[in-house]
Amino acid sequence: MFLGPAIKQIRSSKGISQSILADGIMSRSNLSRFEGGKYYPGYDKLILLLDKLEMSLEELLFLHNGYAQPEKRTLHLSLVEVANRYEFGKVRTISYECRSLYEVTRTEAYYHLYLLGQGFLIQYQREDEIRQLSELAEEIKPYLMGADIWYLYEFKLLNNFLFTLSSGDAIFFGRRAADEFDKYHDFAESRTIQQHLMQNIAKICLKEQNYEQSLFFLMKALPLADKTNLLYDKIVTLVYYEITLLCLKHKVDTDQLLSYLDILRQLEFTGSYDALQQVCRLHLPDIF
Template sequence: MKFGETIKKIRRDKNLTQAQLSEGIMARNHLSQVENNNYFPSYDKFFLLIDRLNVNFEEFLYIQNHQKILFTGKIHSQISQAASLKNNEQLYSLADEANNLYEQTGNISYYHYMLICRALIAYNTDLTINQDIIEFMSPIKDYLFKMENWYLYELKLFNNIIYSLTLEEALLFSRTSLKRLETNKPFLEFQHIKQCIYTNLSTLCLEHGNFQAAKNFSKRAIKEAKKFSLIYEMVCSKLNYAIACIKLGEKGNACEVIEKNMSILEYLELDNLYKHFSIFLKKLEITLDAT
């Protein structure tokens, strides 16, 4: 579907006349030329048009592409899902798919996605950062270091590689990422990434034995998850918070929180994630029966 056809389709679906859509934005006959693909408006006029149609740019592209999600966005969401569920089989498949697409198109995002998949597979084996992971993530770190400013893509990359960074690198990067996120508060996707960054930072701090920082980051993650009703993220963040409290000698009801949220993972049949936290608890020498 061409640009003008998409504008025309949405306008008709919304029961708007050309006069209603064009009023105050452009002459009606100019809109007619747009819809017939004879004229492309300036970007400010274009965004005024889609704003009046009550669709955002991503939705406009989705409609224009015959309601198909652009593949770069699709593969990223699939990787995020596979990573959350610790699904190595799916990660293997996505790594091959991303690598093939990189060879075909030369698009660096596919190269990054392939590296992320391979690093996640290596990490999921025993939850240990090894040399393979560091090598996989090195090109992405170099890419991020060269960026003067980060956009949504760079924020997503950072969120995906946090676990492979040193604590110092992660904290350095986090200052850049969280500052950028604060300037994009109105956008839901940025808000979701902010919560994930806090959760992943808390996990990294647990890995490195910085339990106070882990407690602080997971507390912020819980706050963000509550704000946007992110149930899955809430469970992971509460587990990290309780683990940090136990390691700081602040048990309170931490053991009950861990047992409750592990039961939730088990009830939801999130077997890989349940196994992940079971291994993590053992790694940090937390035995609930003995506490």
């Protein structure tokens, strides 16, 4: 993979000369050879060049691939899209494609995408090669247990496969995720996945009427909703938080809960508003 031409394109578009970009990193002649595809610098020097260009490696690869996302990302998005449209034949086709790519490359992420596709089919009673969600869980749990340190991929993987886990397993891995997240405190790009994961596990706990555990994960999710500046996520998290506090008898006043629901209604998040009203009726029948 020759990234030099992409570096040249970025440098030129920003009006930066070769001598300025190369200064302190490599000789200007080596930069010229790199941009011409005749020399490849060490990874440390590539990172320094990108830092000077205010460019991430992910964005560089996106540009290098002609404004196309990496194949794994494209397959994941396609899989979720066709599942949301109930196009089960396409879910099966993409799932098989991911398995074939795994067999060729031995890249585990492709196998996980195959499993995810099989999971979508099971969810909608279209079982294929794998028949039970528990079979998927038994594939994912050893992977998560075997990782000494979790990185963003492991957090995303857990979030993607929560629907296959028992509430006990979701809590177990969720608490480990909460501990692992501490290392990512200052990494802004991780906050959205952290917030979604903590909120999703809290919802599982709430469904099981495990309000204490739900509160634990909601307390983790709320500060992250502030930091991500995602208004919708924050309001939904606050709704679950208020429901949990009321179920635990930590408060009796429903004004805050009703106000958050009303915000969703006014912002025309009708589907979420109706779904959360149902959650309220289930857990707070005396109030709703």
